Structures are given as C-alpha cells and as structure tokens.
Amino acid sequence: MSSSNVPTSHWCPGRRRPGGGDTSRYSRPSRGVVREANIAAVHAGGAPNSSSARRRYADARPGVPAPHRTQRREHANRPGPAHLWSRRKHGRRPARQPLAEELGYDSLWTGDRILALAAPSAPYPVGDGIMPRIYENHLDPLISLALAAAHTNRVRLGTSTLNGLWEPPLMLARSLTALDLLSGGRLDVGLGLGWMPDEYTAVGVPWQGRGARIDETLDVLEEYWARDLVSHQGPLFTIPETTVGLKPHQRAAPPILLAGFTPTGLRRVARRAAGWLPVAMPLACPPACGPPSSKRQKTRVETPPPCA
Template sequence: MTTTPAPGPVRGLRLGLALPQYGALADPAAVARFAAAAEDLGFTSLWVGDRILAPREPSDLYPGGGTPEHPYPKEFETFADPFTTLAAAAAVTRTARLGMSALTGPVYSPVLLARALTSLDLASAGRLDVGLGLGWLREEYFATGVPWEGRGKRLEELLDALDALWTGDPAEHEGPQWRIAPSTVGLRPAQEPRPPVLLGGFSPPALARVGRRADGWLAGWMPKQYLTGLWSVAVDAAEKAGRDPGALRRVLRINPRLGTGVETVADVPPCLDVAREEGITEVLVDLHYVAKDVDHALELAGELLASAEM
C-alpha cells in the first residue's frame, strides 16, 4: 500500500484552511468534498470555529469590528456544528491536522467534551488539535446555562478535568464546577498523553494562561507590535512556570474581510511575510467572508497557494 506523504510547508509556513461551516458556505454535505480537495491542494491543516447562536440584540459587540448597527458578521447567523464538521473531514483526509479555532470552552461539560474530542482524535488517527477560548458573547453562556462571571477560572478547571479524563487511571476530578467520581475511561486519545491544546485570547491574562497551561496560542491577525508584545507575555509565563517557551506553537488566523485591510486573497501574502518575520510557522486562512459558495472557496484556496508560493 502506498502512503501519501504529508504536504510540506510553503516557504517555511504550514498553511491551513477553514472548513466550510458558516454563512454562505454552511453546507455540511459539502464538507467531505471540500476537505479532500483542500488536502490534495496542499493545505496542511483544516479548522472549524464555534458559534452557538446569533441573538437579535446581543449584549456584546463582536471584537473583530462589531458596531451597534451590525453587532457581528451576518455570516454568524448560519453556523454548522464543529464536531460534525471535523468528523466529516476526518473521514476523507489522511495527513491534514484537524483543529478548532476555537471552541468556547467554558460552556462545555468536560466529560462530554473529552468523549467527543477523544473520538475525533481516534477517528483521525491522531491528527486533532484542540483549540479552546472564552468566546465573547454572553448570550451563549446564558443559553447553555453557564454563568458569564468566572469564565476564566472555569476554563482553567476545564483544562484540569480534560487532563484527568485523558490521562488518569482511574480518571477523577474534584473542583468548584465539576465533580467526576473515580471512573474507568477505556477510550483514550491516539496522541499521547493527549491531543495538543491551543488556547485563544488577546489579553495579557489569556497569553499568560497560554504560557502556563497550553501547547500554543491561537492568534488573530493584528499589527506586528501587538503580536510581539502579547507573545512576550506567554514566553515570560512559560519561563516562570518552568516550561520551554520554544516548544509553544503559534497558529495565526487570517480572515480576509472588507474593512480589515486584508480584504482579498491577494492581500494575504504580505501577512505571511509578517508571520515569517515573527517566527510563526502555522497560518490558518478563513475564506468565509470572501467566498460565494464552496466551489468558489476552493478556487480562492488554489489562488492563495499559488500566490503564497511565489
């Protein structure tokens, strides 16, 4: 049997692509076709996001440019389930990493989340990257019965509980939010001791948590000085915790979108140059805001790779 080698980096960068999941691209039946084609093109990772609902009058504005008139992108009104989307991609790909950028961690029960993530890691033969963040929309917390206050501490405990469920024998956890009785957990991740955990966030406390607890940072496109400054917080926290900051990953997310300065696929290569200058080796490009449909997204993905390789 011939094994297809994993696609290599593009000029020192491993390029990932968001799977069709929301807005005009929200077509669960097209995920498998898109994922297989993206891997064949040479993308080394495939990603999903997490949006639970789109309230008509939200309490919070989308931090990526929300206004009172348009509190969040209209694309958020149609959003497919991230676990189902990744499972469909896992079934038809062989080499691409599969990740989340990012699940709103505190709204999930650790026992149910660990079961789903472990199943995905096994289904993909150990290709899962677990991405978690706090989210920004308090109505999502209210709708899932989770308090908005204390969400940072809840995320910290979620990480503790996931570690216990992935590595404990028997697995158990006792904390302010959850009690997991000593239990046999026969289903274990393919990756040992667990899948990599990447954390999102754009504040000093969030980056300190990355340095103390995570395997890397899910970063968003921002001016170079902010990328550098925030990353220094994670590096400092890792050193204080006795961890090797050089082992931490950075995945830079780029969303071509009107009004951001990165509005077309042609605007992405200069961002890749900045990533290289910063020592970032992994980039995720999300085409949901510029693609008309799934076929158009694949067309743009091909253009992106061609321009990135120039």
C-alpha cells in the same frame, strides 16, 4: 373481448371475474403496458391502479419519463442537499471534487457560534464590530471535523476556537478523544472563552468566573487523557472514580491551544497550552502590552513589550 380491450381498472391478476367464468382475459400484462396505462390514467385525470403506482406517479407530468419523476420524488424525501448523494442505479453521480489535501491545504479549522444576534450585548471584537452573516448558518464544529476526518488522510484538524465552557468537561473530553481516534491523531484542540455574554445565558453557563471554569476544564482534560482511573473533585465539577479506556490516538494527548489577550489569559497560555490562538491577524497591541507601568517604562528600550 380480447385482453387488450379490457379496461386498465379491470386488470386484477389472481382473482376471478365477478360471477365466475373464464379468467384468461384477466392475466397480468407486461410492466411496460401497466406503466403506460398508469401514466395515461393520471394524464386523463384518473388514478393509477395500485397504491405503489399512485405513489410513483403522483407527480406525473406529460412528456417526463417515469424514472426521472421517481428520482425527483426520492430526492425530495431525503434530508440535506441533493448534491451530497445520488442514486447509483440512475447513473447520476456528482462530479468528484478535489480534496483539500490535493489543493495543498495543511490544516482545516472550525469555529464555534450558537447565536447570531442583531444587537448583541457586546460588539463583535474584530473589524467594525458587526458580526458576519456567515454565523447565521454555523455548523457544529466537532461534527464538521468528523466529516472532514472521514474524507482526508493527512491534514491537521483544529478548532479556532471551540468554546470549551458550554458543556461539562467530561463530555468535552469524550468528544475530543473520539474525534482524535477517528482522525488518526490529527486533532488540534483550540479552546477559547468567547466574547458574547448572550451565548452563555442561552446555554445556562454563568458569564462570570470564566477563567476559573476553563482552568478546571483543563484539569479534567488532562486527567482524562493521562490516567486509566479518573476522578475529580473541584469547586465546579465532581467526577466519581471511573475507568476510562478511551484514549486519544496522540500520545500523550492532542495539543491544546488557547486564545486570550488579557495578562491573565496570556499567562495561562504560557503555563498550560501548547500554543496560542491569536484568532485574527494582524493584531493590534493586546491589553497586556500597555499602558506600561513606570518600571516597564524605564526598561522599555532594552526590553520592549511583546507586540512592539
């Protein structure tokens, strides 16, 4: 019997034939022969000879070359969309997409949302009061900007807005500092208080007292960025004295932009922020503009309200 007539299941290199005797007929065949034999075995309803072959040809189909089956299986085992990566050895790299900078963008912005309720306790503050469906698939804003920072060189990277009260200010300071360093000093920190009480309940932060909480959060951010020895003792947060060697790329700190429409919120913008986040344009007259007091009514012609 020649080696070509030996059944596939009897090929076993390095082992002697049961009962002894000549082993020449049991020498290893070429890889091509083994591959075709394994495919034939699967098509015939049998099983390949080795565990690796069984894994490789578990999804074998007639008329489909082996490398394509292998690639499809490897794609299925990787997380995320298949177009975000490829295997170089198969020569199937995706077409390069234009960078945002090449398209003329000067800045990239992310928002912040953790719930997409069908019936929130407060209506969506823009348009018809219904939350857009896009919020059902909202990525983490800082992780998204970190990815954008890795693929850009010039554009500014901002948050509009980041709900800065959903985590302790010390953790927020570290995340923002790291992102500013990784982006080479391109971060614009846009902070807001949100509009949905349900999200505050979900993260375990009280809805009441948001103004005092954002003021103390800003205190911690300023201390973290300005000093090497940082300590804080406040009504809400306590930080024992610690050395902070991690500093932002921008000196002295990334610019902080604040959102707000109430008189208190707008005063906070003027007092503590580098700019105002109006969120959506055009805007109707915010509550700070009206109704005017009797004193303001007397001087309205000479000094109109800010949005008039």
